[in-house]
Amino acid sequence: MSKFVYLGGQKGGTTKTTTAHLLCLGAILRGEPAAYVLTDPHRQIKSEGRPYAVLDGREPQKLAQIITASHSTQNGWLIVDGGGNRPALDAKLTEQADLCILPFRPSEEDLDALALDMQALPQAVAWPSAWPTNRMAMQSAQYFIDGLEKAFPLRVITAPIFFVNSAAELLSASLDSPSTPVRNAARRAFDIMTACYTMNVKHPTEHQDAAVA
Numbered sequence: 001m002s003k004f005v006y007l008g009g010q011k012g013g014t015t016k017t018t019t020a021h022l023l024c025l026g027a028i029l030r031g032e033p034a035a036y037v038l039t040d041p042h043r044q045i046k047s048e049g050r051p052y053a054v055l056d057g058r059e060p061q062k063l064a065q066i067i068t069a070s071h072s073t074q075n076g077w078l079i080v081d082g083g084g085n086r087p088a089l090d091a092k093l094t095e096q097a098d099l100c101i102l103p104f105r106p107s108e109e110d111l112d113a114l115a116l117d118m119q120a121l122p123q124a125v126a127w128p129s130a131w132p133t134n135r136m137a138m139q140s141a142q143y144f145i146d147g148l149e150k151a152f153p154l155r156v157i158t159a160p161i162f163f164v165n166s167a168a169e170l171l172s173a174s175l176d177s178p179s180t181p182v183r184n185a186a187r188r189a190f191d192i193m194t195a196c197y198t199m200n201v202k203h204p205t206e207h208q209d210a211a212v213a
């Protein structure tokens with residue numbers, strides 16, 4: 001059975017798509033098969049030159065087929081990209097996924113939208129993304145992580161995905177030879193995600209208990 005990770009959240013531009021591609025690339029670089037699944041009907045499929053599979057789940061029936069087929073896959077990762085402002089899809093896929101991640105950038109707007117999603121999706125975890133690497137900016141952004149952890153204990157991945165200048169490569173039409181910074185970011189993101197995945201699968205109720213406590 002594939003390991004099923006869903007990247008969701010209601011706000012646009014929180015890095016769902018980029019992070020989904022980053023995780024697929026990271027999986028491949030670590031020697032594990034991966035498939036990216038597009039669900040947003042307003043977006044084009046980008047499959048060229050990618051070392052991982054790209055699947056079209058824009059129609060609900062097709063998406064259901066992809067998820068069902070992944071149950072009989074021996075190994076690897078199914079990384080599903082949400083988006084398109086569909087709360088019902090977020091709720092449904094969060095139920096079905098082994099791990100639901102809500103990426104957010106360091107802004108008040110992202111935090112406000114994220115807080116609502118965290119309440120609506122008690123199994124989801126938040127992941128800081130496109131995070132600053134400059135010391136001053138990092139210190140002020142830490143305020144967002146600390147506040148969120150207080151509000152949602154055990155539901156925040158505290159190791160961020162850092163801002164990468166060449167992140168746009170991941171969304172380009174083809175991804176023939178990813179740059180070194182993108183490859184490094186992909187490996188790091190994949191390692192952080194797999195650690196979170198392992199914890200989540202071992203203690204699936206922990207997050208919910210924490211939310212109630």
Ligand SMILES: Nc1ncnc2c1ncn2[C@@H]1O[C@H](COP(=O)(O)OP(=O)(O)OP(=O)(O)O)[C@@H](O)[C@H]1O
Pocket residue numbers: 011012013014015016017018019040083084129130131161162163164165167168171
């Ligand atoms: N780690 C990163 N470092 C730098 N920029 C990033 C990073 N991740 C994403 N971005 C940039 O942030 C912008 C938004 O990213 P993306 O399209 O992945 O967000 P999204 O949540 O999928 O948006 P939408 O809701 O519109 O589908 C893009 O310009 C992308 O290049």
Ligand SMILES: [Mg+2]
Pocket residue numbers: 016017018040082083
């Ligand atoms: Mg997107």
